[in-house]
Amino acid sequence: MDGLMVPMEHVLVVAGLLFTCGLFGLMLRRNIIFMLMSLEVMLNSAALAFVTAGAHWAQADGQVMFMLILTVAAAEVAVGLGLVLQIQRRFKTLDMDRANRLRG
């Protein structure tokens, strides 16, 4: 059943740690580029978890999900970068706290 060399739980823990790193990065960084990067880390940790689980069950599903997540992440980043460009041009800063004009 288990197609992995290491126990699945260990890898899942690593993925969880990565996810947490990303989450903290997202919350603590104020520069939108770094926020996007943290987002990527979070998405990829999920992808890692999928691949691990897929290997554990010896199924291709995990890798399929991995590819889908990659695509999704790419799309998010593509739009994100477009926004970054606009923000840089209009606000002259990438600091999200300083670009805050909406109340609340």
Added chain:
Amino acid sequence: MLGLSFLLGQRRANKATNMPFESGVLSVGSPQIQMSVEFYLVAIFFVIFDLETVFIFAWAVAFFELGWEGFLAIAAFIFILGVALVYELSTGALDWGIKRGSGRHPEELH
């Protein structure tokens, strides 16, 4: 090799050495220059298209197993990819310099 070079290399320092090299002309302005938007566009296109290729890779390996059905599916996929490419090209996303699609000069974009 780098280490060897570090050991063997001569040390010389003068004022000019420590300045950015711009063909002998003194550097003007900050190196943090505003890049042309096309570079970002290319980056974004790459990200998108490179991922699309991943799906094609997956199909290519299993090409004979998937047969005509798979072929038709990937043909549809490539068709949409092609349409996206046509769309992007026609909007002038890759035209360095004057934009064709919008009929406006790039300065207006900045």
Added chain:
Amino acid sequence: MMLQLILLLLVAGVVAWQAERFSSTLPRWVTVVAVLLALLMLIANLGGIPAERFTLVSYPGEPQGWLMYSQHAWIPRFGISLEFGMDGLSLLLLLLTLGLGLVAVVSSWDEIEFKPGLFQANLLWTLAGVAGVFLALDLFLFFLFWEVMLIPMYLLIAIWGHEKRAYAAMKFFIFTQVSGLLMLLSIVVLAFQGAGEDGISFSYSDLLASAPTGRAGMLTMLGFFIAFTVKLPGFPFHTWLPDAHTQAPTAGSVLLAGILLKTGAYGLLRFCIPLFPEASMQFAPVAMGLGVLGIVYGAILAFAQSDFKRLVAYSSVSHMGFVLLGLYAWNSLALQGAIMQMVAHGVSTAALFMMAGALQHRLHTRDMFRMGGLWQQAPRMGACAMFFAVASLGLPGMGNFVAEFLVLAGLFAVSPWMTAAAALGLITAAVYSLWMMQQAFQGRPDNNREMADFGVREMSAMLVMMAVLLGLGLYPQPLFDLTQPVLEGLLPRMSEPMSALPRLLSEVSP
């Protein structure tokens, strides 16, 4: 017929609204014609009913018990249908509604200059909603009309009201809406309680058969009770009323006091008590206590007002306390009294609000301290005011007297102690009514003031109302005849649980 009547009023509303495009007086005529048409329609249809039907005891829950009955499919998914039924009680209240509708139009004949078409439309829509409330037998449908009549009323206050109209309209709406939601909850619970194999039903007759008992019954009953008491208004849910009455335009106040309050009483009589005999019996002491409190509290606060309209509004709280008392005493006498009070109070208060409107229109104030000596300047007005003031305080010969007397008489059989407390209200009523007369109409007139007396239009409305009140006071028998079969149908349903009421009351009295 009943559906058509409501539709007539609704459509007439739209016509009146659009008539505004052609002339600013046209909408009024549309309203008058529509209400008269509705009255005509009602009477014409009544003519078709054999006379003996009016005296037959009508047991609720039996379609043949109604003078008129109709049912059309609507939302079978939840067993909801367009079920209407009319008995003597609904007929009486319907007549009151349409009659006061006419009064409302007349009272605001030239008060409204801003968007008169929409004003009349809202008036008509309110009437349609109230008519629906009095006629609906399906509880969902009842709730629908109950809520729907609020919107035109809200607009009447919010658009054409006085200074603090936003606050008043909002308060009115929220009070009634929230209590309405509680009622909806109760209605749904009730419907599920009686759910059979063929799904749930909201029909009155079906629900009568399946009243929950015990704690569930009490809680469900409370949902109804709160909704109706808010509308009535009973203490302590009355606080919206002085604001709404004061801020509403004259026609709005007339409708509010004359008709909308009656929907609460009607709901208690038609739904709340018959649907939950046991719970109502257990709750009766509390309800009656609230009634007494309302009478006394309303009267005292009425006395403390300087605003003419506010005074009348608080007097309504006091008067409707009698209705609450009468309903929960639940014997033939008290119930007849309560019904009489509904009609008499409707007419007398409507007249007083019309008076207040007329005064405000002429003097641009409702403050009684800034009035005084009006009788000399406008004798017809003074006379009318005097008449309705004494009617309101319950002078023998008027409908109000008969009503209050009957309630007290019926109540005495149940609880002498409460009767005594309620009678206190009668005395205070005399005080504030006469005080009002004195402040506004007696005393030295302000000579700098020019004031027109009542004209023909206003006088004729007043005279009709006076006639009605006198008629009710001197020869109330037709009204009793009309409602007696209804009460006879309702009373046995309750006779067993309610027989325990005096004992219960004696336990709580000191």
Added chain:
Amino acid sequence: MSELGTITFGLLIILAAVGGAAVLTWFERRLLGIWQDRYGPNRLGPLGAFQVLADMLKLLTKDDWVPPFADRLVFVFAPTAIVVAMMLGFAVVPFGPELYVLDINIGLLFFLGMTSLAVYSVLLGGLASNNKYALLGGLRSAAQMVSYEVFMGLSLMGVVMLTGSFSMRAIVEAQQDLWYCIPQVLGLFTFMIAGIAESHRLPFDLPEAEHELTAGFHTEYGGMKFAMFMLGEYLGLILISCMITTLFFGGWLGPVLPPLVWFCLKVFALICFFVLLRAAIPRPRYDQLMSLGWKVMLPLTLFNLLLTGAVALWMEG
């Protein structure tokens, strides 16, 4: 092969590749000289062959200078990245039926991955230099590389489809009857162009176009670190030639001569061809370069895929 053997062989390959790259610097200049009717290096040793050694010594003794305005760590790391990536790329190349470091079932993907790593090298080098020209060069180079990388992978998919595997050995063995340069001529063409652009050889050396950008992303580089970039470029050239040989020209396959010899001969021929290209074709404008990639080559590879698929399925029945 034992583990130790693999390691030894790997080291050998690395040495050979580096040596080859070094010789190539001299060889290219000689060849260019011949084709362009001039001399090239001809002073040191026979035919100037010792020029390599001289260059090497010179580079080693140069000042190991890191600009004070640069990002130090990245500045040093960048040139090594490209060399390491290219060297790793050699790991999956089968030089003979039994001569390889790694035979993994995703060999081709591994190669593609390694070549994409090269883009980090130039981009980081350009960024770390903190110099306008270097930055522009780096960006240009990165844009160019990523543009061409998209269809580089795609152009190989025809081969993968016909073989049904990413394994390099499997691909070579599938060419017993017919080299893929025949059915996959479009693929060969596009891959070759992509390969040249990937290693930014002329005519696609826009990132380091001397006329516009002094020296592009390695403007601020000198000494051994500069040499690393150059080494990377030449390694890239050899690697691409190896790949083309493997994927399209039957790898080690060939009559009479031993497999390794065949392989080396083919690679050598290809290298000569690339040098000839450098000598013969002018450099395009940057926007022309990008248009070529996106507007011509990418659709062409996609077309190739569909064509290959349709024909292959047709013939299969």
Added chain:
Amino acid sequence: MSASDFLAIAPLLVLAAGATAVMLQIAFMRSVPVTAILSMVALLLAALSCVSAAAITPLQVGALLSADQFSLLFTALFCVAGAVTCGLSLDYIRHHGDEPEEYFLLIVLATLGAGVLAYANHLASLLLGLELLSVSLYALIAYPNRSLLPLEAASKYLVLSGAASATLLFGFALLYAGTGTLAFAELGEKLGQAEMGTGLLMAGSAMIFAGLAFKLSLVPFHLWTPDVYDGAPAPISGFLASVGKAAVFVALLRLFLEADLFRYYKLVQLTGLTAILSMLAGNLLALLQTNIKRMLAYSSIAHLGYLLMVFMICLDTGSRALAVEAAMFYLIAYTATTIAAFGLLTLINESQVEREQVQLQQVSGLFWRQPLLAGLMLVALLSLAGIPLTAGFIGKFYLFTAAVSGGNWVLLAALILGSAIGIYYYLRVVFYMTRGADEHKHTVTLSPGWSGSALSCLLIASILVLGIVPQTLMAYLRSIL
């Protein structure tokens, strides 16, 4: 894939083909009216194709999509909503964006995403639909390029929604690790016999719930909502609030039903708690707003709270069918109503560029100057408040009925309390609209074009028809369960 498979997913295919066609059209000929009409035709065709697809359902298409009446109903709803949004923004976007054509393309794509969500009964398709929807929305929110606020709103939404997606995905991965399957139904079976630590599965489902709660902007994951709605262009706020939410809710509902996540009592209780918090907090915070968009944003939080009650009610298996039916009706009513409310904001902001006119004072006296628009707003607000004769009332009645049937008294109390608070702020808008026009200077001057007027009438009619004669829809909803 057989022909019937293609027919079953025809709406999605039509949408995809429509998007491709629109893209080609933009590539070769830029023209706003043509693009708009093409997009609307594609959306309406997709809605129509739902009808023909309905004949052959239910059908499982591939591993990912389940074509049944449920998915078709909502796909059709989303398509119509998308078409209405296109129509409403026709004049709006011309004033707000430089190249408005892609705007319509993005709406088609977002609708496609919503459709996929409605069809999804596999985690992969759920992910795809969700992201197609979200990514299109990021771009749509940022669309008006003459103002700074949309940009900020979009970046906020992007970052937070991306984080939510990642959380969701991680949750899926944990579930997958625990069960070895991604299909909803199989997931349910495996969960029943899972040997893996339930800790893994609990963590997984909690993360999924958190992710979806964020997308549905439920308390305490709601903080982004007012800012994003405020900054986004009005028609897109409407689309986001209606289709964006409804699609996610539909997918969530299907996930819970097919995988029978109701067996995780604690998780369901969590939804109940979230529902109560959302109802109360949403309504209370809406009270404080003078900006209509923010008010509607908070009110949408509350409405999703009402909807979420359904999960608690579903715990009672006897009431489950009724609860799902209630959710479906409520979603339809809510979609129509929300689009109407934001539609008004769209129509009154057609030519406003920098800051949209959404303060309460700015609709002062609208009733007298633009009766049609004010009527639209009035009907929408009454429907949101749940006043009879509107679709919103029937929806709320449904929830009432379901909750009573399931005996969820605490939820009902919160619902009543929330509705009570809600009435106040909805009516406040009505009051402002009925004020004398001369009381404020900063009012709106406008006249909607024919398309705006026609759509307003359509929306008013649909809300009223659903409120007055709901039986047809009710019978249909009941028949598809």
